[in-house]
Amino acid sequence: MAENLYRFSKAMIIDDSATDRYIAEYYLRKFFIAAFVIAQSSAIEALKYLKEFADNPDELPEIIFLDIRMPLMDGFEFLREYEKLPSSVLNYCNVVMVSSTIDPDDHERIKENHFIKYFINKPLNKEKLLELSAAVKA
Amino acid sequence: MFNFTLQNPYSFLIAFIPALLSFTLFFYILFALPRNKLVNVFALLTFTGALWQISDSFQRIADTANAADFWDSIFSISWIFIGPLCLHFALLYTRAIKSNYSRFYIPFLYAPGFLFYALYEMHYYEHIFQPIPFWGWGNFHNQNPIDIAQVYWVSTLVILTLVLLIIYTLKIKNDKLLKKQSLLITIGLGIPAVIGIVTQAIFPIIFHLAPIPVTSTFMVVLSLTTVIALKKYKLFSVSDLMQNETLIDSMPIIVFSVSTEKRITYMNNFALKTFGLNKKDISIINVKKLFNFETIEEEKQIDAIFESAITDGEIVNIEFTLNTTEGKRNVILSCNPVVNNKHVQAILFAARDITELKRSHQLLQKREAMLQEAQKLSHIGSWEWDILNDVVIWTDELYRMFGYQPGEIPIKYETYLDKIHIEDRERVNNIIQRAYLDHQHFTFYHRVQKNKETEVIVYARGEVLVDKNNNVIRMNGTAQDVTELKMKEDMLKRQNEELQKINTELDKFVYSVSHDLRAPLTSMLGIVEIAEEETEAGDMHRLLQLLKSNIKKLDKFILDILDHSRNARMEIKNEEINFVEIINSITESLNYKSSLNERMVEVRTNIQGNVRFCSDKNRVAIVLNNLISNAIKYADPKAINPFVEIKISVNDEVANIVVEDNGIGIDKAFYEKIFEMFYRASENSTGSGLGLYIVKETLKKLNGTIKVESEKGKGSLFYVSIPNNKQTDNG
Numbered sequence: 001m002a003e004n005l006y007r008f009s010k011a012m013i014i015d016d017s018a019t020d021r022y023i024a025e026y027y028l029r030k031f032f033i034a035a036f037v038i039a040q041s042s043a044i045e046a047l048k049y050l051k052e053f054a055d056n057p058d059e060l061p062e063i064i065f066l067d068i069r070m071p072l073m074d075g076f077e078f079l080r081e082y083e084k085l086p087s088s089v090l091n092y093c094n095v096v097m098v099s100s101t102i103d104p105d106d107h108e109r110i111k112e113n114h115f116i117k118y119f120i121n122k123p124l125n126k127e128k129l130l131e132l133s134a135a136v137k138a
Numbered sequence: 139m140f141n142f143t144l145q146n147p148y149s150f151l152i153a154f155i156p157a158l159l160s161f162t163l164f165f166y167i168l169f170a171l172p173r174n175k176l177v178n179v180f181a182l183l184t185f186t187g188a189l190w191q192i193s194d195s196f197q198r199i200a201d202t203a204n205a206a207d208f209w210d211s212i213f214s215i216s217w218i219f220i221g222p223l224c225l226h227f228a229l230l231y232t233r234a235i236k237s238n239y240s241r242f243y244i245p246f247l248y249a250p251g252f253l254f255y256a257l258y259e260m261h262y263y264e265h266i267f268q269p270i271p272f273w274g275w276g277n278f279h280n281q282n283p284i285d286i287a288q289v290y291w292v293s294t295l296v297i298l299t300l301v302l303l304i305i306y307t308l309k310i311k312n313d314k315l316l317k318k319q320s321l322l323i324t325i326g327l328g329i330p331a332v333i334g335i336v337t338q339a340i341f342p343i344i345f346h347l348a349p350i351p352v353t354s355t356f357m358v359v360l361s362l363t364t365v366i367a368l369k370k371y372k373l374f375s376v377s378d379l380m381q382n383e384t385l386i387d388s389m390p391i392i393v394f395s396v397s398t399e400k401r402i403t404y405m406n407n408f409a410l411k412t413f414g415l416n417k418k419d420i421s422i423i424n425v426k427k428l429f430n431f432e433t434i435e436e437e438k439q440i441d442a443i444f445e446s447a448i449t450d451g452e453i454v455n456i457e458f459t460l461n462t463t464e465g466k467r468n469v470i471l472s473c474n475p476v477v478n479n480k481h482v483q484a485i486l487f488a489a490r491d492i493t494e495l496k497r498s499h500q501l502l503q504k505r506e507a508m509l510q511e512a513q514k515l516s517h518i519g520s521w522e523w524d525i526l527n528d529v530v531i532w533t534d535e536l537y538r539m540f541g542y543q544p545g546e547i548p549i550k551y552e553t554y555l556d557k558i559h560i561e562d563r564e565r566v567n568n569i570i571q572r573a574y575l576d577h578q579h580f581t582f583y584h585r586v587q588k589n590k591e592t593e594v595i596v597y598a599r600g601e602v603l604v605d606k607n608n609n610v611i612r613m614n615g616t617a618q619d620v621t622e623l624k625m626k627e628d629m630l631k632r633q634n635e636e637l638q639k640i641n642t643e644l645d646k647f648v649y650s651v652s653h654d655l656r657a658p659l660t661s662m663l664g665i666v667e668i669a670e671e672e673t674e675a676g677d678m679h680r681l682l683q684l685l686k687s688n689i690k691k692l693d694k695f696i697l698d699i700l701d702h703s704r705n706a707r708m709e710i711k712n713e714e715i716n717f718v719e720i721i722n723s724i725t726e727s728l729n730y731k732s733s734l735n736e737r738m739v740e741v742r743t744n745i746q747g748n749v750r751f752c753s754d755k756n757r758v759a760i761v762l763n764n765l766i767s768n769a770i771k772y773a774d775p776k777a778i779n780p781f782v783e784i785k786i787s788v789n790d791e792v793a794n795i796v797v798e799d800n801g802i803g804i805d806k807a808f809y810e811k812i813f814e815m816f817y818r819a820s821e822n823s824t825g826s827g828l829g830l831y832i833v834k835e836t837l838k839k840l841n842g843t844i845k846v847e848s849e850k851g852k853g854s855l856f857y858v859s860i861p862n863n864k865q866t867d868n869g
Contacts, residue, residue: 015708017661019662100657123664125664
């Protein structure tokens with residue numbers, strides 16, 4: 001019941017910075033965007049999770065906030081592996097890229113990748129998240 | 139004496155009518171033929187003939203023998219001198235004896251005539267006049283030996299004349315007209331000669347018959363035919379027609395003659411003018427003054443020429459210099475000994491001015507040398523291919539370029555192809571074949587195997603020449619050794635590529651650095667905003683606000699540095715600019731609240747002009763961003779409705795942007811300084827000092843301008859113009 005207040009039941013945040021994960025979680029909960037936030041500190045771990053719960057939509061996040069710059073596997077590399085996931089995941093999850101990048105190359109790659117539904121600049125704030133969730137929900 | 143008895147008029151008329159005709163011919167000759175020795179003698183001959191005819195006509199109808207004798211004596215000179223005159227004429231006509239010797243034969247020719255005439259007039263022997271049936275009185279020359287000798291003399295001369303003319307006519311092989319002329323004259327003489335000798339020499343003297351005095355009548359045949367021959371076939375040569383001196387006198391060539399004692403005896407008008415002399419001075423002048431001697435050798439040369447001309451009659455042509463009124467002139471000098479009477483009488487000098495010719499020849503040589511030098515220095519050779527005769531001409535530099543000594547071997551198209559690198563041969567041949575067909579200019583590069591070790595790169599160009607029937611006559615062009623150039627070009631290309639690579643790497647580095655600098659800042663900002671949300675307490679709130687503003691300041695600084703770096707290094711990328719879009723995204727991302735005035739600053743835009751505007755989008759955005767954010771930042775705290783107005787008008791050449799605000803304004807003293815790096819014109823400034831510096835640098839890169847007008851306390855106007863690059867749109 002409490003879950004109906006929230007726009008999404010589950011959201012995932014993939015970011016190596018603890019601060020940024022904290023900020024994301026704070027806003028998602030505070031403004032009733034997501035009931036539950038799956039925090040992943042590495043893209044590899046995130047893929048493992050998605051693979052594991054591929055057939056379990058209850059455990060899958062409706063929205064995935066993906067950071068670009070991460071050690072070991074960055075956001076784009078994650079997306080290459082993400083494409084190979086079963087369609088049950090691809091059809092259910094929506095990827096939103098989050099970054100403080102101003103590199104126009106990054107912006108190009110983001111535009112070209114059709115798995116990325118939205119892009120927001122850090123830092124996250126209320127307005128951006130509300131706007132974003134409306135766009136994703138539609 | 140003056141009584142005439144006409145037994146019959148015919149004997150008179152047969153002589154008189156020809157006489158009239160002869161006189162007419164005589165005057166005609168004087169009028170219609172050119173006057174030279176030949177014609178003069180012929181005229182005299184005709185006149186003499188006429189006199190003889192008059193003599194005969196009156197003689198025949200005289201009253202008495204004495205009267206006949208009288209008339210005969212008056213005109214006898216005519217028939218006595220007919221012989222020598224005929225022979226003289228023939229000698230002149232056939233040019234049998236050189237005119238040098240004329241002074242010899244003329245006296246011998248005529249002298250006996252005078253003797254005979256004297257004796258005849260003196261009546262040394264009796265003149266026998268008897269009536270001849272039909273004819274009247276006739277002279278019978280058959281008694282006295284002197285009389286007979288006289289007749290034989292005249293006859294011999296006439297026979298000689300005839301023989302001379304016959305031989306001459308037969309000798310003419312090639313000249314058809316001359317043969318016709320000569321034949322006519324020969325016949326013209328032959329008729330009266332034969333008839334005359336038979337009727338008036340042979341009949342009376344050998345056969346003791348009455349003479350038939352028809353010779354004089356038939357003389358007119360000679361006059362008539364010769365006039366026709368000379369007039370119809372006018373074969374007179376130059377020396378027959380002109381006084382030699384008038385010809386030479388007027389020629390534009392220097393002619394002067396010098397005696398063997400080195401005295402100038404003749405100088406034509408042109409020479410007189412050239413040397414600046416008068417006719418009366420020439421014999422006094424030292425002939426050596428005319429020649430220009432640079433060295434003793436040259437003077438000796440002229441002396442030697444002189445000597446050999448006098449002693450050996452040697453004709454010499456040399457190049458020399460003469461002293462003229464216009465200074466030294468180069469001439470071709472011709473030295474001809476004039477031989478007369480077996481001795482060299484004078485030396486004839488003729489000189490043709492070749493100064494200009496020499497000058498242009500030297501100039502040509504110099505130009506040739508310069509061209510050679512130029513070709514050598516720039517490693518360009520020229521070639522020409524005469525296609526009709528398949529002759530190829532190469533300049534020296536081209537030979538060297540292909541690894542030959544200049545002129546070492548004759549060049550054919552095949553030789554050329556052989557030297558081309560085997561991989562390029564087909565391509566080159568195709569290009570040239572195509573040019574032959576379509577007559578277009580062509581350029582191409584190819585490699586040449588200069589020698590075993592060296593390969594060069596040649597840049598060749600050529601054009602095709604066609605005649606008016608569109609057939610190819612020849613091809614010509616140049617070829618340049620561009621090996622060095624190509625190497626430098628390649629090196630430059632490589633350096634450029636490397637620089638680009640370095641630039642890209644630097645870009646990536648800058649982004650990475652800036653990203654890593656900014657990431658913690660954005661995180662910090664996020665935390666501060668959360669803390670702000672959770673805190674109501676005034677102090678904490680205030681502290682958090684200060685923290686936030688510092689974070690933002692640092693972030694802005696990093697972004698500014700990034701902008702500055704990108705403006706300096708990145709290429710201009712032209713695309714169509716939508717000002718509305720840019721300004722909107724600026725206002726979205728900006729904080730509307732100024733630092734001093736809690737009221738919202740109103741942002742107004744006014745965009746005019748339907749013309750497309752193209753420029754570098756990022757840079758235009760940077761300019762507008764900085765100006766607008768400045769206007770907001772420095773709004774007047776005391777102003778009731780602070781605003782910033784952006785007026786943009788676009789035309790084909792430029793976009794004029796005016797950013798106007800009613801903020802705190804800038805003192806005139808700081809107009810220049812505000813554009814300096816890190817300069818802030820107000821104590822209240824919270825900016826980095828980079829904003830306007832970046833704007834100025836960015837506009838410089840775009841070839842735009844900026845100007846400020848401001849009054850402290852009233853507001854500011856920034857006038858910006860950016861060129862419209864709509865022709866070079868590569869977006």
